[in-house]
Amino acid sequence: MQVIYAIFMKKAKKRSDCPVSTSLDIWGDKWSLLIIRDLMFAKECTYGDFLKAPEGIATNILASRLEVLEENRMIEKLDHPDSRAKVLYRLTKKGIDLLPIMIEINLWAEKYFPIPADRKEMLKEVKKDKTAFIKSKTKELERQGD
């Protein structure tokens, strides 16, 4: 499986064998985790949805990040049920598994910066039972089709 995939993946210019370095080679830039964030909060997004995010990613950068994330099997494309002109993007299991990292980033940020109320609400849930939150959110994101 891994071998077969590897054929299609762009040469990852791996900087070292360190797992942190290898991870950053895939999603360690200013934009990728924001794309992942959008998919975790909205479950599915169109190209236009990503463009609407408050950070204002440039369209060519978005296209290039989506390409890299797809090549590395973090996200996948889906037919939009309503229109053939639209494309739905969704997290793969590999992408969903970034959830613990995403949560820890939010928790860290909450400790050192003021954060929006709705995000604070979510973290309240997280702090009640982190394991349960991850399990349930993962299940939610994993559900196929709809």
Place this chain on the structure above:
Amino acid sequence: MQVIYAIFMKKAKKRSDCPVSTSLDIWGDKWSLLIIRDLMFAKECTYGDFLKAPEGIATNILASRLEVLEENRMIEKLDHPDSRAKVLYRLTKKGIDLLPIMIEINLWAEKYFPIPADRKEMLKEVKKDKTAFIKSKTKELERQGD
């Protein structure tokens, strides 16, 4: 405290109020988390130590990342006990608090890539009791002086 520090911090060109975005504005590039990693594994590092890391960071990039991390109070400089020509870098509490993120990155990577044996050993400890591991490692990193 926060306000006073803010005066000295370079304008952070915050892209949005999202905690993920705000975090990435500080350390969301290809190199910063590797510097943090080195400090977590070695506790204290000199400029030269960072340069020796297998990823091979360029010296000017290193200098610029260290500057940003210091401005944002993630790391701090220390006099080297052996020589005034050397500088020790150490994590602040804010930097040490990235430990849960660092651990989750390692756990994610372990699930999807082959990772070095020594790192796998560490993760074995983590998986025994994550909370305990973080607590003890944090204490270790917090110890002043030496």
Place this chain on the structure above:
DNA sequence: AATTTTACTTGCAAATTGCAAGTGCAAATA
């Protein structure tokens, strides 16, 4: 049939990165 929406691509300027070669001070060596 004409317009709008959607997902991109393209061209180019600006910013960032990476390499190689300095620089300046401290420490070790002759």
Place this chain on the structure above:
DNA sequence: TATTTGCACTTGCAATTTGCAAGTAAAATT
């Protein structure tokens, strides 16, 4: 004491990446 070496950076420049604005093609709407 003079000289060399080590260490923490800085500087200059080429190459890559980013960001902005405009364009394109197919599909949906009017």
